[in-house]
Amino acid sequence: MSQSTFIPRGKHLIAGEWVGGGETFASSPAHGPSHPFSAGTVEDVNRAAEAAEEAFWTFAYASRETRAVFLETIADEIEARGAAITEIGTQESGLPAARLEGERGRTVGQLRLFADHIRKGDYLDRRIDQALPERKPQPRPEIRLIQRPIGPVAVFGASNFPLAFSTAGGDTAAALAAGCPVVVKGHSAHPGTGEIVAEAILAAIEKTGMPRGVFSLVQGGSRAVGEALVQHPLIKAVGFTGSLTGGRALFNLCAARPEPIPFFGELGSVNPMFVLPEALKARADTLGQGWAGSLAMGAGQFCTNPGIAVVPEGSDGDAFIAATKTALEAVQPQTMLTDGIAKAYAEGSDRFNSRNSVKPLLQTKSDGRTASPNLYEVEADAFMEDHTLGEEVFGPLGLVVRTKSDERMIELAKNLQGQLTATIHMDAGDAPLARKLLPVLERKAGRVLANGFPTGVEVVDAMVHGGPYPASTNFGATSVGTLSIRRFLRPVSFQNIPTDVLPEDLA
Incomplete structure (x- = not known):
């Protein structure tokens, strides 16, 4: 296979294994050949979520440097497949090659930006209040605060950005940077593009020794598959870019769970x-x-x-x-x-x-x-x-x-x-x-x-890509920029915990 030719397997990637079987669907490219793909099932979702939970206990507690190298290796592996990604991406989406190449540059740039950001450690928002044993009438304990990863995250690929808002796009990069394994529900508009990017992530997992459940891709499938993903008890947050109707339905399911979870949906805007x-x-x-x-x-x-x-x-x-x-x-x-x-x-x-x-x-x-x-x-x-x-x-x-x-x-x-x-x-x-x-x-x-036009969203520290409903379901979050990592963290206070027991970043 030359670099510029990619023939999809038509399978899901679940915990490091390419998995097929069952019902299939055919891709509908703007030009070029159509390919068959296995349609996701509720059982595929369950296997991916369970693997993500198992991986969490290793990945969430890996060092920031380890996760940064993983993100950079994903970027390297995507670039190594650049010509093939452009070829199948243009076929499936109808987007011009220059647009796909620019989007690929944005995607790998974002991964590397997040790697640099977590190395610095500022996103952890560490706060330490020293003990005051002599304080009257009661002594004050030592209290330390840090942001900690929340658990496995579900990500829904977007139709309009086959790379930047899909398999290894902003939501996936932010969750991995935070220390959260990811299960991606691939978009049926560009399943081949999703598969080759998943292949790049798998190569990065193998090169860096990450737990294999840190990333899974479930292709296509009925609406029930997406519903099963957001309702799975091991999934702790959802990232979504898509329509108001579809996003609101998933948001409602997240809120109705026995344990409600945050749904970070970017749903639509007329941008006056x-x-x-x-x-x-x-x-x-x-x-x-x-x-x-x-x-x-x-x-x-x-x-x-x-x-x-x-x-x-x-x-x-x-x-x-x-x-x-x-x-x-x-x-x-x-x-x-x-x-x-x-x-x-x-x-x-x-x-x-x-x-x-x-x-x-x-x-x-x-x-x-x-x-x-x-x-x-x-x-x-x-x-x-x-x-x-x-x-x-x-x-x-x-x-x-x-x-x-x-x-x-x-x-x-x-x-x-x-x-x-x-x-x-x-x-x-x-x-x-x-x-x-x-x-x-x-x-x-x-x-x-x-005095500008809003098309084009810079991937920088100060960017906010979100807004009050219905632009997004969480006005306090952004899906672009380094602040997006905070969506998949939560603050934890540690009181009087010995320093040799504390998380490494807080000791």
Whole structure:
């Protein structure tokens, strides 16, 4: 087998073994050959969870250096399979090779960033209160605090990021960095890509001597398989990136367990942009062109796609719309990730077409698995009365919301649901309005930015990729950046424990 050719086994990876048998499903690539894959079962989930629990007792108590080397070795093994990953990834997803190569770079960069981060140890938030034996009326004991891994974590692969939010993506990397074994429920949209990345993780397990149950991949399967995973008593947290409907169903199952567990779901967002008057007057054309580029990037299949632009009424706003429309008209049809996503995009467009309050500015017909941009306009009053207009449409669809005054713009912002991002486009003369708008937006979004577009999420210490519901199910967490590791830790206090008994990082 050459580096650039990969023929999937079509099996699950459970505790170091490739396991098949039972029912199968066929992959549905955008181009290239289809392959058969074993469909996961409840028994596969049980075996993987039990192996993860067994591995926890070794992996969770390994040194930070040991885990850091493991993460770096996974990155090395993914890079060693780079050409083959790109080949099957482009076939399954329809994404261009350059996008997959960039996503692979982000994935391995994230693994190495997390390795460096845990080596430093700051994420452990160690606190020590010395004993005060002479304190009156009662002496104070010595108390030490440290963050400890919580146990096996379930991760659901995302449809729109075959690498960065899937098998070895952010949730998996964060859990492993924290010291938690992982069971991945692979996404049926890219099972071959998931398998070759799992192969890289297995190679890293073998090279570094990690317990074999530290990682498992269960492919495909019915809805019952995902439900069994989040309800398994040995699973202690869940990481999920996907639809609001599917995520909310799994969230409810986690909450209804005899032992409820945290569900860290990133569910969807329309990522509104607020274009303030002075910026609009100075650069309406540039802003419209920039918005069109962000809307259409990757066929609009980003969770940070800015689907709504809030724009003042008047000629400057008209110029912004004209520039956006012209730029979108030049966008060629793009292949979407799955047939299901393409169908949902068409249904979302139909929803806008059916609203009398919504004015079509650019209407296109999407055929099969391809998508073309659509653009609509609505008045602020009608937008606030119809909350369905503020729901995510996954694809290159933009909605311009027109406001009559600064006060109406702020009221609209207060009316929004939770978002991953919110953007302010402003010039110096817009600062007074921006100062009024910013406190509203910080309550609505996990990331607020100025004079940019939110597509593209930097993997850095200060990044927050999350937000109030329905953007995510836990507003205090992020799925990107080093802070994401804290999702899979919990604080433990140790009182008067002898130092030769304490965890190594606290002694």
